[in-house]
Each structure stands twice: as structure tokens, then as C-alpha cells.
Amino acid sequence: MYQKLLPKGAEVLVEQQKIDQATLSVAEQINREYADKKVAFLTIMNGGMIFASELSLHLNIDMEMDYLQLSRYGKSTTGGQLVWKYQPEIHMHNKHVILCDDIYDQGHTLKAAHDWCLLKGAASVKSVVLVYKKHDRGYADYEPEYTALKIDDHYIFGYGMDLEERLRHLRAIYYLPDA
Numbered sequence: 001m002y003q004k005l006l007p008k009g010a011e012v013l014v015e016q017q018k019i020d021q022a023t024l025s026v027a028e029q030i031n032r033e034y035a036d037k038k039v040a041f042l043t044i045m046n047g048g049m050i051f052a053s054e055l056s057l058h059l060n061i062d063m064e065m066d067y068l069q070l071s072r073y074g075k076s077t078t079g080g081q082l083v084w085k086y087q088p089e090i091h092m093h094n095k096h097v098i099l100c101d102d103i104y105d106q107g108h109t110l111k112a113a114h115d116w117c118l119l120k121g122a123a124s125v126k127s128v129v130l131v132y133k134k135h136d137r138g139y140a141d142y143e144p145e146y147t148a149l150k151i152d153d154h155y156i157f158g159y160g161m162d163l164e165e166r167l168r169h170l171r172a173i174y175y176l177p178d179a
């Protein structure tokens with residue numbers, strides 16, 4: 001379907017059906033664990049937008065939705081300085097925050113968001129990611145509590161994730177095997 005958009009050599013890493021199943025499974029865990037809690041569901045933009053939308057449609061919990069924006073990759077495939085682009089004004093006192101992002105790579109983005117929510121008075125902060133990337137490049141001192149999919153160390157795009165800021169809207173997760 002996306003042949004004219006995809007860069008040469010791009011292949012599907014995770015099909016849409018597998019993403020949907022994994023999203024449903026993680027939603028069921030969250031529904032069980034947050035059944036009696038007041039939740040602030042915060043999407044980390046831009047990458048988290050598609051996964052957060054799909055996941056939230058399966059959530060049957062008492063929650064407000066907002067977003068924050070943090071970036072450390074820009075158009076690059078390697079992470080750099082973390083930049084806050086938007087901090088929400090939502091009140092977090094006595095709320096249980098769920099941070100939702102597309103990918104946990106080295107974990108610096110989620111760790112910064114987690115620490116900031118605690119500083120703002122959240123009762124608890126946990127995070128959910130679509131993809132957890134396995135590698136030996138080193139991780140921040142932080143791990144997401146809920147992970148839908150684990151992948152090997154490829155730079156991936158589609159389903160919210162960019163390739164040079166493009167191709168976020170693809171329905172599957174792609175990669176470039178020769179990159």
C-alpha cells in the first residue's frame with residue numbers, strides 16, 4: 001500500500017495485526033490494575049500519538065487525557081540532548097499518572113517525564129510503551145512497567161515513529177535491514 005512512500009529496501013518488522021493484539025493485551029493489564037484509581041493518561045508527543053490513541057480506546061478506567069512533548073532525536077537516528085517542548089498544566093496531585101510512548105530505546109525520555117510528574121505531585125507514575133528495544137548501548141536508570149512488543153536493535157518507523165520526521169502514519173512498523 002505504501003510502496004511509493006517507502007524508502008528503498010524498507011521492510012515490515014511488525015504487522016498491524018500483531019500490534020493490535022499486543023495493544024489489547026497491555027490494555028487488559030492496565031484495566032485490571034487501574035480499576036479503582038483516578039488516572040492522568042499522558043501521551044508523549046510526537047511519537048506516542050498513534051499508539052496512545054489506539055490503546056486509550058481499549059481503556060475502561062477513570063482517566064483524564066493530556067500530553068507532554070519531549071524530544072532528543074529530531075531528524076537523527078541517534079539520541080542527543082533532551083529538549084522539553086511542552087509541559088501540560090493538568091493537576092497531578094492524587095492522580096495516578098500513566099505515561100504512554102511509542103518506544104523505549106535508551107530510556108532517557110521516559111525517565112525525564114517520570115521524574116517531572118513526581119515533582120508535580122503525582123500519586124504514582126508508571127509507563128506503557130508499544131516497543132521496547134533490546135540492545136547493549138546502555139539504558140537510563142528507568143524501565144517501563146508495561147511493554148507491548150520487544151524488538152532487536154533496529155531504527156524503526158511507522159505507527160507514530162518517524163524517519164526524518166516523515167512516515168509516522170504507516171499502519172505497521174518498518175525498518176531498513178541494511179541500515
Ligand SMILES: O=P(O)(O)OC[C@H]1O[C@H](OP(=O)(O)OP(=O)(O)O)[C@H](O)[C@@H]1O
Pocket residue numbers: 044045046047048070071072073074079101102103104105106107108109110162
Ligand atoms: O528511550 P529514548 O532513547 O529516550 O528514546 C525514546 C524517545 O525517542 C523518540 O522521541 P524523539 O525524541 O524522536 O521525538 P518524537 O517523539 O517527536 O519523534 C520516541 O518517541 C521516544 O519518546
Ligand SMILES: Nc1nc2[nH]cnc2c(=O)[nH]1
Pocket residue numbers: 073103105106154155156157161162163
Ligand atoms: N522513529 C524512531 N524514534 C526512535 N527514538 C528512539 N529509537 C527510535 C527508533 O527506533 N525510531
